Amino acid sequence: MKTLQPEDYLPRPAIIKEIITENSQIKTFVLSFANPEQNTDFSYQPGQFMMVSIPHCGEAPISFSSTPARKEMIRLSVRKAGKLTSALHELQAGAIIGLRGPYGKPFPMDYLAKRDLLFVAGGIGLAPLCSVINSCLFNPDYHGRISILYGSRTPEDIAFMGEINFWRQNPDVKCLLTVDQGTSDWHGATGVVTTLFSQTEINPEQQTAIICGPPMMIKAVISELNEMGFGDDDIITTMERHMKCGVGVCRHCHMDGKLVCVDGPVFSLRQLKELDVMEIK
Amino acid sequence: MNDKLTLKKDHLPAFLRKLSKDYRLVAPIKNRHGDTIFTRIDSSNSASLDLDNQPQNSIKQFMLPQREVLFSYHAKTETGYEFNPTDQINEPTIFFGVRSCDLSAILYMDVTFLQGITDSHYLEKRTNSVFIGLNCNQPFANCFCNATKSGPFLEFGADLQFTDIGDRFLVEVGRSKGIKIVEKWGHFFSAAEEKENKQQYQAFLEARGSFTRLVHVDQAIKRLQENSVPEKVWNQLSLRCQDCGGCAYICPTCTCFTITDCPLTKNTGERIRSWDACTFSGFTRMTGGHNPVSKKTEAIRQRFMHKLCYDVKKHGRPSCVGCGRCVDICFGGTDILRFINLACEGS
Numbered sequence: 001m002k003t004l005q006p007e008d009y010l011p012r013p014a015i016i017k018e019i020i021t022e023n024s025q026i027k028t029f030v031l032s033f034a035n036p037e038q039n040t041d042f043s044y045q046p047g048q049f050m051m052v053s054i055p056h057c058g059e060a061p062i063s064f065s066s067t068p069a070r071k072e073m074i075r076l077s078v079r080k081a082g083k084l085t086s087a088l089h090e091l092q093a094g095a096i097i098g099l100r101g102p103y104g105k106p107f108p109m110d111y112l113a114k115r116d117l118l119f120v121a122g123g124i125g126l127a128p129l130c131s132v133i134n135s136c137l138f139n140p141d142y143h144g145r146i147s148i149l150y151g152s153r154t155p156e157d158i159a160f161m162g163e164i165n166f167w168r169q170n171p172d173v174k175c176l177l178t179v180d181q182g183t184s185d186w187h188g189a190t191g192v193v194t195t196l197f198s199q200t201e202i203n204p205e206q207q208t209a210i211i212c213g214p215p216m217m218i219k220a221v222i223s224e225l226n227e228m229g230f231g232d233d234d235i236i237t238t239m240e241r242h243m244k245c246g247v248g249v250c251r252h253c254h255m256d257g258k259l260v261c262v263d264g265p266v267f268s269l270r271q272l273k274e275l276d277v278m279e280i281k
Numbered sequence: 282m283n284d285k286l287t288l289k290k291d292h293l294p295a296f297l298r299k300l301s302k303d304y305r306l307v308a309p310i311k312n313r314h315g316d317t318i319f320t321r322i323d324s325s326n327s328a329s330l331d332l333d334n335q336p337q338n339s340i341k342q343f344m345l346p347q348r349e350v351l352f353s354y355h356a357k358t359e360t361g362y363e364f365n366p367t368d369q370i371n372e373p374t375i376f377f378g379v380r381s382c383d384l385s386a387i388l389y390m391d392v393t394f395l396q397g398i399t400d401s402h403y404l405e406k407r408t409n410s411v412f413i414g415l416n417c418n419q420p421f422a423n424c425f426c427n428a429t430k431s432g433p434f435l436e437f438g439a440d441l442q443f444t445d446i447g448d449r450f451l452v453e454v455g456r457s458k459g460i461k462i463v464e465k466w467g468h469f470f471s472a473a474e475e476k477e478n479k480q481q482y483q484a485f486l487e488a489r490g491s492f493t494r495l496v497h498v499d500q501a502i503k504r505l506q507e508n509s510v511p512e513k514v515w516n517q518l519s520l521r522c523q524d525c526g527g528c529a530y531i532c533p534t535c536t537c538f539t540i541t542d543c544p545l546t547k548n549t550g551e552r553i554r555s556w557d558a559c560t561f562s563g564f565t566r567m568t569g570g571h572n573p574v575s576k577k578t579e580a581i582r583q584r585f586m587h588k589l590c591y592d593v594k595k596h597g598r599p600s601c602v603g604c605g606r607c608v609d610i611c612f613g614g615t616d617i618l619r620f621i622n623l624a625c626e627g628s
Contacts (some may be wrong), residue, residue, distance in 0.1 A: 008401050009351045009540070053364075054543050055356035056550055058542045060568070092349030096362040098354075172295070215571070242567045244540045247398050250557070251537045252564060254583060255573070257591035262397075278573050 009245070011053040012038055017073055019093055022159035026124055027089055028065060028077040033095060044068055045106035046131035047238055050076060051246045053098025054091075057084040061243045061261070063128035064102070065160075069138035073132040074099070077127035103246040104265050107132050107210070107236065115208040115234075117145040118200070120221050122151045122193055122213025126160050127214055128238050134163070137170065147200045147207075148175040151193030151217070155179050155186045174200060193217060194224050204229040211237040218279045222269060227268030232250070232270035239265045239279065285473035285481075286452040286463060287479035288443075293450070296469045297322065297330070300375050300462070304411065307343060308377040309336040316512050319343070319376070328503075332445075334380050335421045339383045339533030339604065344390055344406050347530075351402065351540065351552045367551075369402065374409045379439070380433030382424070384414050386533030389600050393536050402554070411458045411473050414439035416519035418484050423605025423618065425496040427450050431602040432487040446480040494618070498589070501621040505576060505590040514623045521613040522560060528607040528616060529558035534588070534600045537564075585620050 015066045018030040033039050044050075060082075066075035080089045088097065109132075117136065119129045129148075136142045148167060152158045158177060167275045176196045178189040187197060193213070209230055211221050218237055225235050241253035243259040248262035256275040258264065272280050288296060292468050301322055310320040311331040319336050320326065355363045374552060379387075394403035416435035417424070426432030435442060440459035443450040451473055454463055463470055504510050529535040539557040544550040557564060565574040574580050592600040607616040 008399070009554075010366060013362050013364070053354075053362075053552075055354060055362060055548075056542050058540060059554070085568065098362060098364060215573075240567065241573065242565050244290045244538070249393060249398065249400060249536075250539065251559065251587075252539070252557075254559070254565070254587070256588065257594065 004064075011059075011100045013052065014074070014099045016093050016095050016097065019091075019161065022077060025156050025157070025158045026077055026079045026082075026127075028075050028127075028160075029088070029097075030066075030072075031074045031076065031099065032095070033099070039073075042074075042106065044074075045240060046109060046135050047106035047128060048102040048104045049265065050074070050099050050101035051103065051243075052076065052078075052084070053100075054084050054087045057087050058123060059098075059244070059246075060084045061103070061246060063129040063131070063150050063238065063265070065127040067134035067138060069133050069135045075130075077124065077130070079124040085149070093251075099166035101246065103261055105263065107238075107266050109135060110175070112136065112208060112210075113139060113142050114144070116203065116206045117146050118202070118207045118209040119146070119148045119150075120193055120209060120211045120213070120225075121149070122217040123153070123157065124159070125211075125213035125217070126150055126163075127212075129210060130160060130163050132210060133167065133173075137167075137173070144172075144206075145201075146170075146173045148173065149178075149193050149196040149200065150175065150176050151180070151196075151213070153180050153182055155188075157255070159266075176200060194220055196225060197228070202228055204231070204234065208234040208236065211235065215279045219281075222280055226269075232273060233268050235269035237269070237272070237279070239267060239277075241265075284454045284463075285478060286454065287446075287449045287471040287473050287477055288452050288469055289449045291448075292469050293332075294327065296466060297327065297377065299466055299469075300377070301327075303373070305372040305374040306377060307316045307340065307374060309334070322377075329416055330378070332415060334425075335380065335604075335606075336378075336383075337606070337609075338531070339386060339606070341386065341390070341533045341536070341589050342378060343374070343376070344387065344403060344410070345394075345536055345538070347556050349402060349554045350462045351554050352385075353545075353549065353551045354426065356548045362502060364552075369405050371405045371409045373409045373411070374406075375413060376618075377413045378415045378443075380415060380417055380604070381435040382426045382602040383533050384412055384438045385411065385426075385429075385431035385602045386604075389534045389596075389602070392596055411440045411462070412438070413459075414442040416442065416444040416485070416488070418445050418488050419491050420488065422493060423608040424603060425492065425494050425498070425605060425618065426603035427492050428496040428498040429599055429601050429603035430514060433492075434485045444481045444484055446477055449477070451477055451481045482575075495526060496603070496618060496621055496623060497625045498599060498601070498603070501624040502589050502593055504624050505586060506593075510624045514580040514620070515582055517623065518615045518620060522577060522581060522615040524560060524562070524577075525612075526556075526558035526561060527610045527612075528584075529560065530556055531606045531610045533604060533606075534602060559587065582613065584601065585624075588617065589621075 013034040020028040062076040065077040141225040244250040253260035308618040317331045317334040394400040442453040566572040
């Protein structure tokens with residue numbers, strides 16, 4: 001059981017070391033704690049999240065897009081959406097924000113390490129999956145095949161191109177992109193992300209699907225995966241909810257009796273099917 | 282509770298005066314408007330102790346204040362951002378005259394804030410608290426603690442548990458904090474005689490038999506578990522709910538909170554924890570406007586499912602303690618009692 005420290009709810013100052021502009025709405029913040037000792041002691045797993053503090057703006061939960069396997073600094077990818085995230089987007093490298101965590105249940109990495117993996121993401125939803133993908137790629141014991149299907153609204157909205165180019169250099173990784181609305185200079189696929197299923201190898205026996213994106217996308221993807229024969233344990237997603245405490249007390253992230261911050265944010269379809277959840281209703 | 286003592290009612294004011302010298306003493310006080318409210322006792326109000334009426338508030342606000350500073354922050358320059366824990370002043374406090382429902386609520390708060398995690402802000406207050414309970418000889422008009430199994434008499438949880446047996450209180454001694462008190466002020470107490478024990482049992486039997494409301498909490502729990510509460514019940518209640526949050530604020534076990542920043546100057550501020558209510562539409566609304574609990578019926582359902590279904594599954598008992606305060610405060614008629622009655626209709 002997690003025990004909060006006496007300073008609970010108290011963030012730790014962290015320095016923005018670098019800012020990567022992923023698209024007009026998404027930036028990746030590369031962070032390290034201001035106190036060097038805290039960097040040494042810090043560990044996390046893919047799927048977990050941090051509570052990010054900005055002066056006068058409160059806190060918001062943000063998933064790791066970095067992998068602990070790469071021994072890199074903490075990366076949090078943030079879409080500009082509200083007051084806090086807009087303020088964060090205004091900051092420059094060198095600025096200090098607050099971080100507390102890590103919180104939440106991670107992806108079942110030991111199980112995933114034995115499987116071929118099919119990642120299906122929409123928009124900012126690729127962020128937490130980056131953490132899983134790179135954890136596998138940097139795990140010397142991982143020998144599976146990875147397929148990544150990534151949908152964006154328009155070509156301009158495609159984020160994480162740095163990661164995508166990195167993955168595309170790897171012969172064991174297949175990464176396909178699609179956009180909802182193409183432009184005259186877009187030569188790639190057009191259509192919702194599920195249209196990419198026909199262009200990739202699907203093998204429910206050996207594959208586990210990991211999904212993250214807007215609720216409508218999650219719902220459509222789950223339904224198709226189920227039809228293609230993926231079992232409920234081999235469809236895994238990570239949920240987004242409004243959160244305040246991150247430690248299972250304030251109850252803002254309630255989901256039919258579960259709390260996304262402590263029971264999730266990672267859930268298998270088997271777990272979700274036992275609940276009344278909008279993403280699969 | 283093994284040792285049973287008695288305290289003469291004539292000696293109560295002097296006993297409380299002694300306690301208030303060593304502790305902050307909080308008890309039900311009738312104010313000049315005629316309202317009975319848990320208040321700090323001092324020399325100006327000690328004569329207004331009111332053990333005859335149900336306090337309008339519970340002691341939740343002393344353990345989880347409506348507004349509580351978690352820490353202060355200082356954004357010094359563009360590159361500085363410091364967080365400083367605020368000194369918590371938690372005086373040793375005795376809560377006197379706490380009814381069984383409200384004490385049961387504290388036991389629930391313990392589970393919420395101290396099981397699995399340790400919420401230090403709660404723990405500090407909890408560690409500094411002594412509870413002197415008062416069994417209810419006469420349930421109030423909207424009480425149904427018998428149906429939620431949290432009263433009218435409490436068998437554990439208090440440091441000292443008082444029962445009114447006429448011209449004196451029978452006093453059961455609970456945990457070490459209670460033992461400390463009766464040892465220190467032993468001259469106020471006498472050993473209880475067999476007759477007085479019997480009087481207490483008689484009072485319990487009478488109290489148990491004098492509830493005016495017949496409330497089928499177990500039946501409502503069963504219906505929620507079976508998902509067999511008719512849709513029209515949720516619809517009716519959601520139309521009636523005025524979204525005031527009164528039920529959650531007055532409820533001794535509603536502990537949902539929000540955390541916000543309160544700027545004090547351009548560069549400084551405080552992070553505040555304050556009460557929230559799951560029935561508010563903003564409770565689950567995410568940045569960008571998307572809301573997984575978009576309908577009022579779903580918010581109302583969450584409220585009653587949490588109290589009567591999720592907590593039963595998780596902790597083995599509902600988190601409604603039957604105090605009836607939401608019945609008193611809800612002007613829309615969306616209180617838990619109405620829900621239970623509607624949910625049980627036709628069964």
